[in-house]
Amino acid sequence: MHSFSWYVMLMLMLIGVATPLAHAAETTPAPSNGIDYPKGWQDWRAISVSHRADNNTIRLILGNDVAVKAARTGKTNPWPDGAILGKIVWKAVQMDNWKDANVPGNLLHAEFMLKDSKKYAESYGWGWGRWLGLEQKPFDQGATSCIDCHTPVKDRDWVFTQPAVLPR
Numbered sequence: 001m002h003s004f005s006w007y008v009m010l011m012l013m014l015i016g017v018a019t020p021l022a023h024a025a026e027t028t029p030a031p032s033n034g035i036d037y038p039k040g041w042q043d044w045r046a047i048s049v050s051h052r053a054d055n056n057t058i059r060l061i062l063g064n065d066v067a068v069k070a071a072r073t074g075k076t077n078p079w080p081d082g083a084i085l086g087k088i089v090w091k092a093v094q095m096d097n098w099k100d101a102n103v104p105g106n107l108l109h110a111e112f113m114l115k116d117s118k119k120y121a122e123s124y125g126w127g128w129g130r131w132l133g134l135e136q137k138p139f140d141q142g143a144t145s146c147i148d149c150h151t152p153v154k155d156r157d158w159v160f161t162q163p164a165v166l167p168r
């Protein structure tokens with residue numbers, strides 16, 4: 001056989017081995033509170049940020065395209081069906097090179113509110129899911145604790161976040 005054919009065969013063998021390995025590493029976390037994992041949120045856009053002083057955590061509030069569009073155009077009461085809001089929470093740590101700056105340390109959890117006024121009618125139009133740590137282990141103790149704590153903002157469609165002001 002020509003060396004070129006050997007090369008092609010070798011490449012095909014490598015691809016055959018590498019593909020299942022790559023897939024194993026990308027398995028989707030199991031559902032939380034019956035909510036499917038919102039894949040691809042790492043590439044969503046920011047809506048706001050917050051810092052919680054009592055437990056010293058930094059939060060990034062982001063959204064899928066439907067949510068970001070609603071946030072940028074002020075159509076957030078109610079949020080449209082299809083909107084997903086995410087809140088990503090890290091322990092705040094001092095920046096190595098500038099002690100007065102707080103920056104994200106360990107990832108604590110990622111949690112999501114999925115708007116679908118029909119599907120989630122029993123939980124006020126939102127699906128509520130949370131995944132813990134870098135392993136994204138599903139939290140599975142039900143949405144009641146989420147809803148209880150979000151009750152102060154039930155007149156804002158259960159959402160605390162005000163989109164951060166951006167230049168037009």
Ligand code: HEC
Pocket residue numbers: 049050052059061085086087111112113128129130139143145146147149150158159160161162
């Ligand atoms: C102890 C009270 C508390 C509990 C419990 C709680 N939340 Fe929240 N949540 C808040 C507060 C306060 C904010 C807004 C401030 C912040 O953290 O940025 C918020 C913000 C959010 C946001 C960003 C949108 C918004 O409303 O501002 C999402 C998404 C979210 N929570 C999902 C959940 C889910 C899912 C659960 C249950 C697994 C949950 N929350 C449980 C208090 C709570």
